[in-house]
Amino acid sequence: AVPPGVLPLCRRPPAWGRASRQPPASLLAPCRAFSNNKILVELDESSGVATMKFKSPPVNSLSLDFLTEFCISLEKLENDRACRGVIFTSAVPKIFSSGLDITEMCGKSTEHYGEFWRAVQEIWLRLYSSDMVTIAAVNGSSPAGGCLIALSCDYRIMVENPKFSIGLNEAQLGIVAPFWFKDTFVNVVGHRVAERSLQLGILHPAPEALKIGLVDELVPEEKLQEKAAAVMAQWLALPDHARQLTKSMMRKAVLDRLIAHREEDIQNFISFVSKESIQKSLRMYMEMLKKKKS
Amino acid sequence: AVPPGVLPLCRRPPAWGRASRQPPASLLAPCRAFSNNKILVELDESSGVATMKFKSPPVNSLSLDFLTEFCISLEKLENDRACRGVIFTSAVPKIFSSGLDITEMCGKSTEHYGEFWRAVQEIWLRLYSSDMVTIAAVNGSSPAGGCLIALSCDYRIMVENPKFSIGLNEAQLGIVAPFWFKDTFVNVVGHRVAERSLQLGILHPAPEALKIGLVDELVPEEKLQEKAAAVMAQWLALPDHARQLTKSMMRKAVLDRLIAHREEDIQNFISFVSKESIQKSLRMYMEMLKKKKS
Amino acid sequence: AVPPGVLPLCRRPPAWGRASRQPPASLLAPCRAFSNNKILVELDESSGVATMKFKSPPVNSLSLDFLTEFCISLEKLENDRACRGVIFTSAVPKIFSSGLDITEMCGKSTEHYGEFWRAVQEIWLRLYSSDMVTIAAVNGSSPAGGCLIALSCDYRIMVENPKFSIGLNEAQLGIVAPFWFKDTFVNVVGHRVAERSLQLGILHPAPEALKIGLVDELVPEEKLQEKAAAVMAQWLALPDHARQLTKSMMRKAVLDRLIAHREEDIQNFISFVSKESIQKSLRMYMEMLKKKKS
Numbered sequence: 001a002v003p004p005g006v007l008p009l010c011r012r013p014p015a016w017g018r019a020s021r022q023p024p025a026s027l028l029a030p031c032r033a034f035s036n037n038k039i040l041v042e043l044d045e046s047s048g049v050a051t052m053k054f055k056s057p058p059v060n061s062l063s064l065d066f067l068t069e070f071c072i073s074l075e076k077l078e079n080d081r082a083c084r085g086v087i088f089t090s091a092v093p094k095i096f097s098s099g100l101d102i103t104e105m106c107g108k109s110t111e112h113y114g115e116f117w118r119a120v121q122e123i124w125l126r127l128y129s130s131d132m133v134t135i136a137a138v139n140g141s142s143p144a145g146g147c148l149i150a151l152s153c154d155y156r157i158m159v160e161n162p163k164f165s166i167g168l169n170e171a172q173l174g175i176v177a178p179f180w181f182k183d184t185f186v187n188v189v190g191h192r193v194a195e196r197s198l199q200l201g202i203l204h205p206a207p208e209a210l211k212i213g214l215v216d217e218l219v220p221e222e223k224l225q226e227k228a229a230a231v232m233a234q235w236l237a238l239p240d241h242a243r244q245l246t247k248s249m250m251r252k253a254v255l256d257r258l259i260a261h262r263e264e265d266i267q268n269f270i271s272f273v274s275k276e277s278i279q280k281s282l283r284m285y286m287e288m289l290k291k292k293k294s
Numbered sequence: 295a296v297p298p299g300v301l302p303l304c305r306r307p308p309a310w311g312r313a314s315r316q317p318p319a320s321l322l323a324p325c326r327a328f329s330n331n332k333i334l335v336e337l338d339e340s341s342g343v344a345t346m347k348f349k350s351p352p353v354n355s356l357s358l359d360f361l362t363e364f365c366i367s368l369e370k371l372e373n374d375r376a377c378r379g380v381i382f383t384s385a386v387p388k389i390f391s392s393g394l395d396i397t398e399m400c401g402k403s404t405e406h407y408g409e410f411w412r413a414v415q416e417i418w419l420r421l422y423s424s425d426m427v428t429i430a431a432v433n434g435s436s437p438a439g440g441c442l443i444a445l446s447c448d449y450r451i452m453v454e455n456p457k458f459s460i461g462l463n464e465a466q467l468g469i470v471a472p473f474w475f476k477d478t479f480v481n482v483v484g485h486r487v488a489e490r491s492l493q494l495g496i497l498h499p500a501p502e503a504l505k506i507g508l509v510d511e512l513v514p515e516e517k518l519q520e521k522a523a524a525v526m527a528q529w530l531a532l533p534d535h536a537r538q539l540t541k542s543m544m545r546k547a548v549l550d551r552l553i554a555h556r557e558e559d560i561q562n563f564i565s566f567v568s569k570e571s572i573q574k575s576l577r578m579y580m581e582m583l584k585k586k587k588s
Numbered sequence: 589a590v591p592p593g594v595l596p597l598c599r600r601p602p603a604w605g606r607a608s609r610q611p612p613a614s615l616l617a618p619c620r621a622f623s624n625n626k627i628l629v630e631l632d633e634s635s636g637v638a639t640m641k642f643k644s645p646p647v648n649s650l651s652l653d654f655l656t657e658f659c660i661s662l663e664k665l666e667n668d669r670a671c672r673g674v675i676f677t678s679a680v681p682k683i684f685s686s687g688l689d690i691t692e693m694c695g696k697s698t699e700h701y702g703e704f705w706r707a708v709q710e711i712w713l714r715l716y717s718s719d720m721v722t723i724a725a726v727n728g729s730s731p732a733g734g735c736l737i738a739l740s741c742d743y744r745i746m747v748e749n750p751k752f753s754i755g756l757n758e759a760q761l762g763i764v765a766p767f768w769f770k771d772t773f774v775n776v777v778g779h780r781v782a783e784r785s786l787q788l789g790i791l792h793p794a795p796e797a798l799k800i801g802l803v804d805e806l807v808p809e810e811k812l813q814e815k816a817a818a819v820m821a822q823w824l825a826l827p828d829h830a831r832q833l834t835k836s837m838m839r840k841a842v843l844d845r846l847i848a849h850r851e852e853d854i855q856n857f858i859s860f861v862s863k864e865s866i867q868k869s870l871r872m873y874m875e876m877l878k879k880k881k882s
Contacts, residue, residue, distance in 0.1 A: 154787065174533040176540050187779045191481045192507060195544045199448065199537050200529065213780060235788065239762040243787050246764050250783045468827040470834050485775045486801060489838045493742065493831050494823065 034076070036069045040091065041077070048084035049232050050077050051225075055091035059098035062145045064112075066101070067119040074126050084236055085133035087228045088149065090140050094164070099144030105273050106282045117269040120145070121262060124180065127152040129255050131244045133235040137228040139221060142166040143203055144177075150215070151184045154235065154247070157227055160218035162205045167214070171201035174281050175272075178265065183254040189213050328370070330363045334385065335371070342378035343526050344371050345519075349385035353392035356439045358406075360395070361413040368420050378530055379427035381522045382443065384434050388458070393438030399567050400576045411563040414439070415474075415556060421446040422478065423549055425538045427529040431522040433515060436460040437497055438471075444509070445478045448529065448541070451521055454512035456499045461508070465495035468575050469566075472559060477548040483507050622664070624657045628679065629665070636672035637820050638665050639813075643679035647686035650733045652700075654689070655707040662714050672824055673721035675816045676737065678728050682752070687732030693861050694870045705857040708733070709850060712768065715740040717843050719832045721823040725816040727809060730754040731791055732765075738803070739772045742823065742835070745815055748806035750793045755802070759789035762869050763860075766853065771842040777801050 033042045043050040052073060054060040062070075077083045090096045104116045127134065127149065136150040138158040147166050150156050158166065168185055170177045177185075177198060186194045193212050197204070209215045219227045235243070258265065272278060327336045337344040346367060348354040356364075371377045384390045398410045421428065421443065430444040432452040441460050444450050452458065462479055464471040471479075471492060480488045487506050491498070503509045513521045529537070552559065566572060621630045631638040640661060642648040650658075665671045678684045692704045715722065715737065724738040726746040735754050738744050746752065756773055758765040765773075765786060774782045781800050785792070797803045807815045823831070846853065860866060 155784070171532055171536040171540050174536045176536050176543065179543060182543055187783070189780070190484060190778060191544070192483070195481070195541075196449070196510075198540045198544065200532060201536075216784075238759055238788060242759040242762045242764050242789075246759050246786045247783075249764065249767060249770055250779070250786065465826055465830040465834050468830045470830050470837065473837060476837055484778060485838070486777070489775070489835075490743070490804075492834045492838065494826060495830075 097146030391440030685734030753791035
């Protein structure tokens with residue numbers, strides 16, 4: 001707990017606060033990039049802003065490999081003093097991320113289920129507690145785990161296409177979003193909206209997502225990156241340290257809850273997903289997806 | 295805590311999920327009914343939907359007898375595998391339920407007060423945690439305990455007549471809504487709206503109730519049952535088990551709080567209502583009601 | 589926990605409830621006033637309503653002296669049975685209160701910091717838990733600690749001038765609002781709005797403050813006192829005792845949290861504000877303010 005301050009009646013931070021915190025602009029290396037099989041990262045050193053593009057067709061599903069690379073990329077940026085903010089977006093048309101990869105939950109060993117679930121927890125813990133400014137530029141549909149990634153950011157901008165939808169639709173598959181998905185959701189849309197949306201497993205079309213506060217604004221697809229950069233500049237105008245402490249104060253209770261019950265949550269997942277009834281449901285669902293494709 | 299799922303981009307659950315969970319339609323007994331002095335229940339076995347009609351004129355007040363029969367009817371449905379959802383509505387014109395029956399709190403023994411209060415707790419505990427889909431079809435005014443019944447359902451549809459109002463107006467009588475009324479209210483309308491509404495004991499006319507989220511939608515009186523059936527069908531399209539676990543996850547904290555303090559809450563009620571000042575207030579209030587009638 | 593009541597379908601409390609609770613109107617002493625260097629208080633004994641005017645130019649900053657006199661004035665009214673409600677407003681044009689006085693945090697002893705912070709805590713504890721009806725008539729800008737005073741009242745009316753702004757803008761100064769500022773804010777505007785507003789240190793222009801629920805209504809400056817009196821009359825129409833218990837039920841969790849961690853919170857403040865980096869920031873900020881003036 002630290003003290004409140006006094007006035008400035010201007011709405012922008014004083015110049016002295018901003019200037020001293022900007023990373024040194026370098027004329028030699030204004031942009032660095034690194035990538036792996038699933039994710040492309042570009043860091044603009046002059047602005048301190050990285051863009052992380054999910055490029056794992058067909059639907060950017062969150063496989064164990066994807067989650068591992070996502071985690072490594074995040075950690076790299078977090079440790080890079082030149083980076084102050086990240087914009088997450090998709091390189092795959094029409095989809096931001098389809099959420100957790102069902103094949104990781106089907107016909108595997110309990111060890112595998114445990115490893116997979118730990119990776120899901122890990123990405124959320126890192127994202128939701130990130131010291132960097134995190135903005136989701138949602139340029140496609142974003143169900144389940146894809147929605148969780150957006151919910152864990154500081155700000156969500158979505159393409160205004162009503163064919164794109166977003167939500168925690170787990171209930172529709174006969175499964176239940178874990179309590180920390182729910183806590184993250186409630187922190188964004190409030191208890192009542194979350195209760196109805198989770199029970200019905202609603203995928204909200206973009207205009208509805210805006211209305212319930214699940215995303216912060218809608219823009220035409222061609223304006224998305226420009227808008228994300230403008231919002232990022234607004235957030236980076238604040239002194240990092242105060243912003244980070246404030247973010248931590250707001251999110252600590254929900255983060256601590258998973259941290260305190262992490263192993264229990266993994267055991268729950270393993271025993272749930274190992275049930276024959278759930279395995280059967282997931283197999284049927286995967287077959288339906290295959291038929292849909294062909 | 296159980297796992298999140300993956301995508302389906304369609305907004306309806308897959309056919310395999312629904313079909314297997316619908317109760318077997320019976321050509322022989324499509325509708326069963328049972329009733330008692332206060333409540334009429336009709337169960338349509340083909341849809342799995344029951345309608346519970348409060349028929350205790352003049353105002354469907356929640357007497358000990360009413361609460362007991364309400365509780366038995368609920369339990370019967372909860373144990374009937376053919377029933378998946380209940381619509382609550384009133385058979386008395388212009389009133390949904392007037393709330394707790396004041397005569398139960400006036401000039402009775404402490405044993406009676408304790409028994410009465412336990413019945414009030416019981417109906418809330420059952421309703422708020424019900425595995426069935428619960429929809430309030432609010433076709434009249436619904437103050438205090440009447441409002442609590444609506445708040446405890448999954449969804450609230452109200453007749454759009456601005457003469458009908460709904461709210462927790464206890465403060466206007468000089469009494470205070472118990473903490474679990476308050477918790478249920480906050481879960482629906484949020485902290486700020488609840489704080490003001492409870493302190494002022496506001497009865498919100500239907501249009502205002504919609505605006506603050508106290509009810510989910512308004513319809514003309516003649517469309518109420520049709521609308522309730524349509525909403526029920528939407529909720530029943532989800533697999534029961536996932537929906538029930540999700541509901542429990544959302545409501546558990548508030549339910550557990552009363553369960554942990556149930557006996558204490560009963561003692562509080564007894565000692566509060568036994569005070570001479572409160573007895574006097576309630577007697578004056580009842581006399582005022584009598585005069586109003588004549 | 590005390591019991592819910594039954595119906596009245598009228599929206600005003602019954603006459604018997606109001607009449608018996610109004611303080612005796614006195615023809616001899618309808619209005620009493622007292623004042624000190626910083627604050628002017630006028631109590632209208634016939635209505636039971638006091639007006640507390642902040643008159644500490646240039647910006648009503650919350651110095652240790654101001655907080656002490658504020659506290660004494662509040663306590664006086666709280667102990668005066670003729671007083672049931674207070675309206676807070678400013679006698680200084682264009683500013684409600686600029687928040688905590690930075691000079692109290694700069695170049696002083698640790699004893700002084702401790703004494704100052706305890707006074708800040710004290711005023712919040714008293715205001716947020718006051719048995720009186722408290723209304724903020726915000727007739728000017730109200731950043732940081734000024735916003736906290738408004739947030740701690742039962743109702744907020746602001747002048748509809750878009751040049752006046754209100755918010756917890758601590759992050760803009762490189763400092764962090766304490767957890768109980770945050771808790772109070774979340775109780776009014778909800779988690780998501782608070783998270784973004786606190787991280788960006790936003791000062792919301794009056795129309796935006798209304799939109800996010802940070803204030804309850806906007807009025808033209810010349811109508812402010814009249815409106816505040818009308819709202820006060822509405823709140824005073826309720827029986828005091830039930831209203832007070834309801835208020836306490838709504839705010840107890842947040843109040844208890846500071847009470848449980850009060851000394852720790854003071855130590856946190858002292859060690860934070862004693863840091864050379866923070867002292868330097870505050871000195872630079874004060875110099876900027878001085879230049880701005882000249």
